[in-house]
Amino acid sequence: MAVPKRKSSKRVIRTRKSSHSKPGVTTTECSECGAAQIPHRVCPSCGYYNGRQVLTVDAD
């Protein structure tokens, strides 16, 4: 098995790991209620998807 010849410096490790972060969740504005929602998912606040009601959401 290949073994590293030298210890990686803090800078090298931190520079490599700087690209490891996950991007945040993309949200769009709901066309019915205007709330933030994930694209291609039913809107959690009004229950609409593709211009029609697909879920009944409790209003409280």
Ligand SMILES: [Zn+2]
């Ligand atoms: Zn909505």
